[in-house]
Amino acid sequence: MYRSHTCGELNESHIGQQVRLAGWVQKVRDKGFVVWIDLRDRYGITQLVFDQERSAQGLLEQARNAGREFVLQVEGEVIERASKNPKMPTGAIEVLVREFRVLNPAQTPPFTIEDDTDGGEELRMKYRYLDIRRNPVKEKLIFRSRVAMEVRNYLSGQGFIEVETPYLIKSTPEGARDFVVPSRLHEGQFYALPQSPQTFKQLLMVGGMDKYFQIVKCFRDEDLRADRQPEFTQIDCEMAFVEQEDILSTFEGLTRHLIQAIHGVDTGNFPRMTYDDAIRRYGSDKPDIRFGMEFGELNAVAQHRDFNVFNQAELVVAIAVPGAAAYTRKEIDALVEWVKRPQVGAMGMVYVKCLEDGSYKSSVDKFYTQEDLQQWAEATGAQPGDLICVLSGDAGPTRTRLSMLRMEMAHRLGLRNPKEFAPLWVVDFPLLEFDEESGRYHAMHHPFTAPKPGQLHLLDTDPAAVRANAYDLVLNGNEIGGGSIRIHDKETQAVMFKHLGFTAEQARAQFGFLMDAFQFGAPPHGGIAFGLDRLVAILGGQESIRDYIAFPKNNSGRDVMIDAPSPIDGEQLEELHLEIRPGQA
Template identity: 80%
Template sequence: MYRSHTCGELRASHIDSEVSLSGWVHKVRDKGFVVWVDLRDRYGITQLVFDEERTPTDLLETARALGRETVIKATGKVIERASKNPNINTGEIELLVSELHILNPALLPPFTIENDTDGGEDLRMKYRYLDIRRNAVKNNLIFRHSVTMEVRKYLSDQGFIEVETPYLIKSTPEGARDFVVPSRMNEGQFYALPQSPQTFKQLLMVGGMDRYFQIVKCFRDEDLRADRQPEFTQIDCEMAFVEQEDVLTAFEGLTKHLLKEIKGVEIDTFPRMTYDEAMQRYGNDKPDIRFAMEFAELNEMTQHKDFNVFNSAELVVGIAVPDAASYTRKEIDALTDWVKRPQIGAKGMVYVKCNEDGTFKSSVDKFYDQDDLAAWARLTGAAAGDLILVLSGNTDETRTQLSALRMEMAERLGLRKADEFAPLWVVDFPLLELDKETGHYHAMHHPFTSPKPGQLKLLDTDPSAVRANAYDLVLNGNEIGGGSIRIHDRKTQEVMFRHLGFSPEEAKAQFGFLMEAFQYGAPPHGGIAFGLDRLVAILGGQETIRDFIAFPKNNSGRDVMIDAPAPIDEEQLKELHLKLDL
């Protein structure tokens, strides 16, 4: 056998035992008369010892010549370690090696396999199988496994059944771009990879499964960011005979369970906020509520003087940054430059320092007196020592800009603490969004989302006023889950398709199978999907999902390790009835 124990298992109680270990050579320390080898596997590190007194010369020389990452098997006696290492679990013992077998020699790795590696991100992604040997990545993958197991355990205990749905499905015009797969047996026709199992989980409710879940791969052909990948994993769930409150209660339970079991954190309350309220108070629909800095609209208090920047603005809005009145003029100028970057797009920024003596100093003292600035402080909730930051302009754009500034200030002040968790439900989203370029409405979530009870008739008179029976779960400023109560009757679904610009023929061609199913006794149903990658990253104290995915793509959607995507040969193209015009 290759091993009797793992490299993280041996303790003082094993002293004098004969054991075999296998793993990778982590480090070799040669002192001439003695050689120590750190042997590593997934479970930890054990120190091997070879010395002139107790080790045959040929074995000592073999140990001395071992290269990093060589795979070996070592057999010997567990002895007490003279110089103990309290930093590792096996630090009280070492293995006096009597037999050594090289199972596979290794080339010198292109970067150091250490927690603090010398490898850049691109290099580590190219050699991801080596990167996974590092504790930082290995532990992230083990952490992801723990989260996934707790999800399965909780949902199974709540009566949910895991059902697999197809990966080769039909392309639809809603949502992001599909990844398409040509069909060899059906010339000129294509499958699509699912952006979500949405219609299938609804059909499972029609089929009477009642409570479904699936930890499932989904695919979207869209531009990437730190928290997006072309393929990602969802915790996909659906329930029959439920209203919104039932779904929220069920998945508050899941979130509480994960926070308690994974992080040891108990959360009692999940605040709720409407979409409109979130936009007004925080400027986005996934606010981080671990800290304050709520928006204060200042139009009434600012548009009565000769400051045309404010007078001509649709919205004047500010935040109070705690304990930041000490910012120097240079620091404030740098912050102004930050909001004027193209990524933010503000034209400028006004500031007010709330001095400790109760007076105020602002960048607009020429236009506003102390009473005016005191009113701004009251509205923003600013106290002595705080800094008020104000932006103005078009309502939607200004809110977005101030939201970005709020998050930037929170980062700079250390207010976004990874070990604090603040969940929030955002509800009552608009059902439809108007595309200003085309003048057409599209579904804010997806076309199967039900309007709030009693609002269906508004679709004909005031579509933008209709609220969706939808909800997002936000954690620490990140949307970790989103769902809705679904449309479950054909007539309502047809109305919805009509308002989204589908002709009856187009709706039938794309979704006729679903509307037909609704005629065979579809129950009221609703559900939610959690982004597993993002959820795991946040629970792990990070916001970049790539570190919690075994083999991620880069920002261009490429797998640089296997060099994909890649061309296919002419014979494959011919079989698929495809021709490339390059």
């Protein structure tokens, strides 16, 4: 065997034992009469020692010639280390090497394989297999595996069955763009890679599986961000004979279990908030509730003076930033410029300093009295020492901009503690949202979401008023899961398709298989899907998912390591009945 022990397990209890180790050379330290090699594997580092007095002839020279990342196998005796390193689990011992074998030499790596590397992100992605050797990346992948195992164990203990669903499916017009796969055997026809296993898990409920889950890869051809990849992993779940409360209870239990098992934190029962309240109080349907700065609407106390910017606005709304009244004029001007950036899009910002003596100093003093500004402070919950930041304009965009400002100020003030976990259920979403570009309503979640009981008739008279039997789970300002109670009868599903703009023929062509299944005794059912990549990142104290994925794509959706996507040759194109237009090769 290549090794009797790993490089992370030897300690003083092994002194005197003969051991065999294998791993990579972390570093070589040559003092002439003695050479030390740090040997690394997934489990840790063990120091090897070679010296003129105790090592066999020629062994010292072999060790001296070993380079960084050489793959070695050694045999030797565990001895006490003269200069101990209390920061290392193996720091009390070293291995006096008797036999030495180079399993594979290595070129000098393009960046240092250290926790603090000198390699840039693009370079490390090109050599991702080397980056994975670094502790920060390796530990994130191990952490991801631990979370996935906790999920599997918990759901299996709750009676869920893991079922695999197909990757080659039918393209549908709802949601993001599909990745499509041409069929060689069926000319001119295409599969699509699943954006989620939605219809299949509903069919499993029709099939009587009752409790289903799957940790599954999904695909969406959409623009990328730090927390988004073209392929991502979901914890996909569905249950039969349930109402919304059953779903919330089950998956609140899963989330509490994960936070408890990994961090030893009991979050208690999760608060709930309606979608309308979340937008009104935080300007976001995924609010971070680890801190305050709730919105205060000022229309009633700010639109009675001669300040036309406010008088002409649909909404005047503000937050109180704790302790920020101490900001200098230069710092406040920089904040105004921040909200005017294209990414935020505000025209400007009004501010009020709440001074320690109970008075107020604002950028609109000539329009408003101290009594007016006190009403603003009351509306926002501002205290002496706080800074009131006010935005105005059309209601929707203004709330979004103030939400961005709220998150930015929380970041600057250190209020987003990654070791604190604040989960929240957001419920009662609109069933439909109107798209100005297409001039019609679209499903806010997907077309299989059921309306709240007793609201189906409103689709004919007031579609915007219909609320969905849907819910999102938010953790620290990030949506980590979302789901709904599903439509489970053919007639209601047909009504939904009609209001989404499908003709009966289109609905039949796209979803006839599901409508047919509903005729054979579909039970009431509902479910949820968690984004595993994002959940793992947040549990790991970060919000970017990339380092928690073994082989991620870059911001352009490319795998720079294997150079994908890439052209395929003409013979393959011909087999697939495809051709490249001039200029596309």
